[in-house]
Amino acid sequence: MSENILSVKGVHKSFGGVHALKGVDLTIKKGEVHCLAGENGCGKSTIIKVISGVHKPDSGEVELNGKKYTSITPSEAIEAGVQIIYQDFSVFPNLTVMENLAINKALASKKKFINKKEFRRIAEEAVNKINFKVDLDALVEDLPVADKQLIAISRALLADAKLIIMDEPTTTLTKTEVKRLFEIIEDLKEQGVTILFVSHKLDEVYEICDSITIFRNGENVLSCQVSEMDDEKFAYYMTGRKFDSQNIKQNAKAGDSILEVKNLSAPGFDNVNFNLRKGEVLGISGQLGSGRTELSLALFGLLKPYEGSIVVDGKEVNITSPAKAQELGIALVPEDRLTEGLFLSQSIKRNINVTKLDELSSKLGVMNITALTDESKGWVKNIGVKTKDHEYPVQTLSGGNQQKVVLARWLATNPNVLILNAPTVGVDIGAKHDIHTLLRNLANEGRGIIVVSDDVKELVDVCDRVMVMQQGKIINEIASGDLNADMLSQYI
Amino acid sequence: MNSLTTKKLKKSLVSTEFFVLVLIVLLAVFIEMQSGLFFTNNNLVDLLRSMIVPSIFALCAYLGFISTGPDVSFPLIAALSSYIATQFVVITGFQGSIAIVFLVAIAVGLVLGSINGFIIAKYNFPSLIVTLGTSTIFSGILLGAFEASRMELPATMADFGRQSLLAVTNAKAGIGSSLPMTFLIFVGLYIIVYFVLNHTMAGRGVFAVGGDETSAERAGFNVKLIRFGVFTVSGAIAAIAGVCYTVESLYYLPTEFAGEEMIVIAAVILGGTRLMGGVGTLKGTILGTLLITIVTNSLILVGIPVYWQKFFIGAIIIIGTAISVIQSHNLFKSKKSKDSKGLQNSEVVINETAQKQ
Ligand SMILES: Nc1ncnc2c1ncn2[C@@H]1O[C@H](COP(=O)(O)OP(=O)(O)O)[C@@H](O)[C@H]1O
Ligand SMILES: [Mg+2]
Numbered sequence: 001m002s003e004n005i006l007s008v009k010g011v012h013k014s015f016g017g018v019h020a021l022k023g024v025d026l027t028i029k030k031g032e033v034h035c036l037a038g039e040n041g042c043g044k045s046t047i048i049k050v051i052s053g054v055h056k057p058d059s060g061e062v063e064l065n066g067k068k069y070t071s072i073t074p075s076e077a078i079e080a081g082v083q084i085i086y087q088d089f090s091v092f093p094n095l096t097v098m099e100n101l102a103i104n105k106a107l108a109s110k111k112k113f114i115n116k117k118e119f120r121r122i123a124e125e126a127v128n129k130i131n132f133k134v135d136l137d138a139l140v141e142d143l144p145v146a147d148k149q150l151i152a153i154s155r156a157l158l159a160d161a162k163l164i165i166m167d168e169p170t171t172t173l174t175k176t177e178v179k180r181l182f183e184i185i186e187d188l189k190e191q192g193v194t195i196l197f198v199s200h201k202l203d204e205v206y207e208i209c210d211s212i213t214i215f216r217n218g219e220n221v222l223s224c225q226v227s228e229m230d231d232e233k234f235a236y237y238m239t240g241r242k243f244d245s246q247n248i249k250q251n252a253k254a255g256d257s258i259l260e261v262k263n264l265s266a267p268g269f270d271n272v273n274f275n276l277r278k279g280e281v282l283g284i285s286g287q288l289g290s291g292r293t294e295l296s297l298a299l300f301g302l303l304k305p306y307e308g309s310i311v312v313d314g315k316e317v318n319i320t321s322p323a324k325a326q327e328l329g330i331a332l333v334p335e336d337r338l339t340e341g342l343f344l345s346q347s348i349k350r351n352i353n354v355t356k357l358d359e360l361s362s363k364l365g366v367m368n369i370t371a372l373t374d375e376s377k378g379w380v381k382n383i384g385v386k387t388k389d390h391e392y393p394v395q396t397l398s399g400g401n402q403q404k405v406v407l408a409r410w411l412a413t414n415p416n417v418l419i420l421n422a423p424t425v426g427v428d429i430g431a432k433h434d435i436h437t438l439l440r441n442l443a444n445e446g447r448g449i450i451v452v453s454d455d456v457k458e459l460v461d462v463c464d465r466v467m468v469m470q471q472g473k474i475i476n477e478i479a480s481g482d483l484n485a486d487m488l489s490q491y492i
Numbered sequence: 493m494n495s496l497t498t499k500k501l502k503k504s505l506v507s508t509e510f511f512v513l514v515l516i517v518l519l520a521v522f523i524e525m526q527s528g529l530f531f532t533n534n535n536l537v538d539l540l541r542s543m544i545v546p547s548i549f550a551l552c553a554y555l556g557f558i559s560t561g562p563d564v565s566f567p568l569i570a571a572l573s574s575y576i577a578t579q580f581v582v583i584t585g586f587q588g589s590i591a592i593v594f595l596v597a598i599a600v601g602l603v604l605g606s607i608n609g610f611i612i613a614k615y616n617f618p619s620l621i622v623t624l625g626t627s628t629i630f631s632g633i634l635l636g637a638f639e640a641s642r643m644e645l646p647a648t649m650a651d652f653g654r655q656s657l658l659a660v661t662n663a664k665a666g667i668g669s670s671l672p673m674t675f676l677i678f679v680g681l682y683i684i685v686y687f688v689l690n691h692t693m694a695g696r697g698v699f700a701v702g703g704d705e706t707s708a709e710r711a712g713f714n715v716k717l718i719r720f721g722v723f724t725v726s727g728a729i730a731a732i733a734g735v736c737y738t739v740e741s742l743y744y745l746p747t748e749f750a751g752e753e754m755i756v757i758a759a760v761i762l763g764g765t766r767l768m769g770g771v772g773t774l775k776g777t778i779l780g781t782l783l784i785t786i787v788t789n790s791l792i793l794v795g796i797p798v799y800w801q802k803f804f805i806g807a808i809i810i811i812g813t814a815i816s817v818i819q820s821h822n823l824f825k826s827k828k829s830k831d832s833k834g835l836q837n838s839e840v841v842i843n844e845t846a847q848k849q
Contacts, residue, residue: 090710094703094770099696106693107712114691 004063005030005163005194006051011060013046020046022218023060028163033185033195035205035226038215039238039428040398044198045087047215048165052084053077065162078108081162085169089152093141098123100140101155108159126154130184146177153184157193164188165196170204171426174288175454182208200428202234216240239430248440252464252480254280257314258448259299259330259417264308268294269472271308276417276448281439283459284452285488286469292452293335295469296419299450300332301325312417331415333406335422342406344395348387349376351394352408379408383438400424400431407435411442418442419450424458436462456488508764512779515808519786526794534662534669535790541671543785544678545740547778548733549756550763551685552726554777556619557765558702559722564753565608565623568630569727570734571749573600575634577735578744581646590652590739597731604630605727609720619723631750640746645738653739674736681729686774698722703770758809759784783808 006028013021020043028034038044049055051062053074062069064080072080091100101123106114123136132150140148149169156164170178185195185208197209205212205226212229214222214237222237235243255278264272269291276282286292297303299310301319309316312328319325325332343351353360353372360371373390380390385404387397394402403423410418420439424432439462443449453459459466460483468476468488478488524530549566556563577597580586586593604626611622634640645653656670689695697718700708709715738744763780765772787804796804 086710088706090704090707092700092703092707092770094699095696103696103700104711111693114693114696 007063009061012058020218024220026213032210035209035212036198037200042215043218083156083161083164085152085166087167089148091140091148096137098136100151101126105158126158129157130154145172163194167198235429243433248437260311262309264305266298266303266305278446279443281443281449281463283463283466290469291472292469296452329416331410331418333410333420342394345393348390351405352376352379355409356412383408400427403427417448421452456485460485509776516783523790523794529793532662533660534667537660537669537671542789544674545733545737547678547781550760550777550781552730553757553760555722555726558772559698561619563623565627566730567749567752568627569601569604569730572630572634573597573731574734574738575640576600594735597735598728601727601731606724609723613716613719634746643744649739650742653742672740
């Protein structure tokens with residue numbers, strides 16, 4: 001018996017002109033939690049699909065449990081104990097939890113008729129494996145994302161999984177849900193199940209994984225124990241670039257006050273005071289429900305304060321609507337780029353220009369195409385959106401680059417105060433660093449910037465000071481000199 | 493236990509079927525109060541009679557929606573297959589069992605349906621476009637190649653059409669109504685379809701494919717075969733509806749069928765079947781069809797002229813759709829708050845305002 005459950009050697013895979021895998025190796029020991037990391041588009045999902053038999057490799061071999069396959073079929077992979085938790089979980093939203101859990105097994109055993117009692121028994125067996133409490137008769141579409149994932153996991157266990165591959169399982173989960181997932185992974189490990197955990201978040205890797213393989217551009221660039229890993233190494237191997245997060249704050253210089261908030265209260269927060277100065281990046285942090293989001297909404301005219309005042313550029317103002325906020329030079333970049341603001345099937349150019357249409361059109365509403373093109377080209381270049389052409393639809397971009405387009409759109413309105421809500425959620429390291437650098441540069445040009453985030457590293461890297469909110473109140477303010485990850489974590 | 497029953501109660505209270513049922517009751521009571529003629533034996537039998545063919549057609553529309561998407565070809569499949577079955581009897585002078593006539597129509601329906609199924613499953617084309625195309629072709633074959641026109645029915649078929657399961661006479665008005673044998677076919681078909689959809693793996697596969705195609709494929713369902721099967725079977729069901737319609741009317745008229753699809757689809761959607769697939773019940777389908785049938789059949793009892801019926805049908809469709817939209821909206825809200833991300837609602841506002849600007 002080999003001690004490796006999986007050993008992939010020299011796998012190549014191309015899709016048309018895209019060489020997605022360029023001879024990668026991947027070895028996983030029995031019983032370990034192995035992390036596969038890499039930036040978006042580096043081939044993580046592709047290698048998973050090769051292992052599970054969905055894609056046939058152009059060359060190379062897959063060895064599972066000591067058995068070699070040049071091209072494995074999906075059913076061979078399942079027989080060998082490989083189960084995938086896909087990014088979309090592969091559940092049936094329109095069916096009950098019970099059916100979702102039992103249907104694969106019933107199908108595998110070639111049953112022709114449905115036996116409800118049998119289904120219920122299978123489903124109960126499945127959820128009990130991970131101690132998952134759920135109403136078996138609920139429709140899956142009515143469940144939160146985390147529960148859908150747990151359904152996928154318990155379903156995988158039913159099929160006698162020996163190797164469970166989770167493709168970016170934490171991207172859509174809240175912190176508590178991630179914690180629960182990790183407990184389950186620990187538990188599975190104890191039961192002797194091997195896990196391949198795909199992620200590009202280092203803190204998760206530290207917490208849960210034993211060893212790690214990093215892919216870059218379809219090649220494996222590093223395999224080692226997690227204990228030999230550190231932040232810098234991780235970022236370097238992921239991106240092939242060296243980052244200096246200290247450096248981006250170098251030219252920080254705060255000027256006059258640009259936005260002052262006095263005794264502001266609204267539904268969700270209470271008696272908030274702060275002063276944002278030109279050239280400053282202010283962080284607002286706190287847990288979900290601490291009032292941080294409401295505060296940003298109030299500053300953009302989306303939530304009506306019932307007390308207190310807002311002073312912009314020395315004048316007391318009443319921000320009654322987003323249009324009014326924009327007039328005052330305030331812009332808000334919303335949290336979820338996918339559902340809030342990007343037109344995915346439309347071109348990058350259109351997405352960038354959507355806030356500028358009035359300005360760049362004649363009085364009759366005819367668009368000035370040249371001006372629009374110039375505008376968008378300028379932004380694509382300025383903030384480094386990685387694309388061949390700004391006429392490409394936004395959905396062809398990676399998450400980080402989509403986020404840059406959202407930023408560009410709001411920057412195009414030339415705001416003096418820029419509020420960003422969780423600006424780099426789901427964005428990988430390289431693009432994250434780019435966005436942080438961009439924010440610092442914007443501040444250096446004399447803008448005031450507010451970053452609402454619960455990403456401790458982000459706050460430390462980019463902010464001059466951080467206000468921590470709890471239950472609608474500011475409970476602490478940490479200034480630049482004292483800012484470090486350990487002390488911030490205490491509060492969040 | 494108690495909370496479970498209230499939960500169930502709540503669920504049924506908000507279900508679309510329940511709303512349709514309420515509408516039906518209200519409409520029935522309204523007609524009864526205005527005319528005193530709704531709850532009479534002959535009106536009720538008339539209603540059942542008028543429901544038979546639309547309900548069978550509704551199965552075709554329903555199967556299309558839950559597995560794939562809209563199917564608009566069933567009226568012409570019905571027209572073409574019942575034409576060929578009738579011609580078969582006329583030309584051969586066939587005098588045997590009516591079952592054979594149905595089997596001939598079913599065979600034709602299976603072939604026509606399999607054409608839909610083949611194109612949709614193999615090439616993954618949108619079902620609306622494909623069925624629109626094939627139904628135009630079927631219509632061309634029927635009226636062009638076959639030069640079909642009005643036909644009196646041969647005796648075998650007409651006799652079957654005249655047989656009645658139940659005949660009633662309204663003592664007061666002296667009007668009689670009868671329920672044709674085709675009623676049994678309608679009931680039988682619903683029982684079979686119900687059983688297959690709910691108690692066989694193939695039936696659950698139909699819902700699985702309609703719910704999430706990729707998941708179905710990964711689970712090991714043969715997605716293409718299921719789609720092909722659904723449209724083929726739907727062709728057979730349409731053919732049965734076609735023969736039922738023909739024998740009920742005692743003559744064959746090729747132009748009677750086209751246009752039926754809109755009202756049937758409206759009834760199915762009204763009954764809570766989702767346009768995007770995977771969701772819908774036979775109960776809702778029946779209720780939707782019943783509601784539409786009452787509107788077309790019984791409004792006349794309160795002296796509402798025929799052309800106003802269309803107005804009412806349109807209004808009911810819009811109201812019905814509005815109800816389901818509002819419901820899914822509520823569901824959306826409660827789901828979001830369940831995720832304890834109460835803020836997302838306010839953030840949706842940002843999105844909307846951002847788009848307006
Ligand atoms: N089915 C496909 N057809 C064409 N290109 C694909 C396909 N699947 C993946 N790719 C390309 O292969 C590369 C690797 O993709 P993927 O494995 O999904 O990356 P990730 O590491 O983000 O999971 C990307 O450039 C992607 O566009
Ligand atoms: Mg991926």
